[in-house]
Amino acid sequence: MKEIIEKYFRECAVAISQTATEKENIIKIAEVITDSAKKGGQLLVAGHGGSDSDASHIVGELLVGFKIKHGKPFPAINLYGEEAALTAHLNDEPNGYETFLQTQVRALGNRGSVLWGISTSGNSLALIKAFEEAKRKGVITFGLLGKGGGKLKELCDYSIIVPHNDTPIIQTVHNVIYHAICEIVEKKYNE
Numbered sequence: 001m002k003e004i005i006e007k008y009f010r011e012c013a014v015a016i017s018q019t020a021t022e023k024e025n026i027i028k029i030a031e032v033i034t035d036s037a038k039k040g041g042q043l044l045v046a047g048h049g050g051s052d053s054d055a056s057h058i059v060g061e062l063l064v065g066f067k068i069k070h071g072k073p074f075p076a077i078n079l080y081g082e083e084a085a086l087t088a089h090l091n092d093e094p095n096g097y098e099t100f101l102q103t104q105v106r107a108l109g110n111r112g113s114v115l116w117g118i119s120t121s122g123n124s125l126a127l128i129k130a131f132e133e134a135k136r137k138g139v140i141t142f143g144l145l146g147k148g149g150g151k152l153k154e155l156c157d158y159s160i161i162v163p164h165n166d167t168p169i170i171q172t173v174h175n176v177i178y179h180a181i182c183e184i185v186e187k188k189y190n191e
Helices: 002-038 050-064 083-092 096-108 125-137 151-155 167-189
Strands: 043-047 076-078 114-119 140-146 158-162
Touching: 002 043, 002 114, 002 140, 002 158, 002 167, 043 050, 043 096, 043 125, 050 076, 050 114, 050 167, 083 096, 096 125, 114 125, 125 140, 125 151, 140 151, 140 167, 151 158, 158 167
Parallel strands: 043 076, 043 114, 114 140, 140 158
Antiparallel strands: none
């Protein structure tokens, strides 16, 4: 059992260290997200499974307050957070699972807003369709990815790709990255 624990700590440390080379990119992405909101845009966040939980976590940090309590609430939404809309779409639309995020981006994505997709594989069909819709609408796209970036990499205006193939390791590093982004965004948005 100790070997399992040591393996996770070691691999997470290596992946975090390798991804630390993305510091300038992290700052740039945080600035883009902040500038979008200051100009009336909003942040649309989406992922599946654990990445959907991360999307909710990000929105909670920004909307309610991460480090700055009682600061300005940041305009952010988790696209899978609307359960009634999701279940209606899944029930009523052919290929509903594949097109729900696309429909959300069509409805909520204004030119200059930011779509932040989280995917450990970069190959989620639903996110790919959402990013394609974002491109059509002039929505800025940011992918927090792993496993080489997959197909989403090509649809991103900005991306950070964790250089690892193991989903739990990628998710752990994503957590570090998005907390850094949230802190920078919150600080800049409240200046």
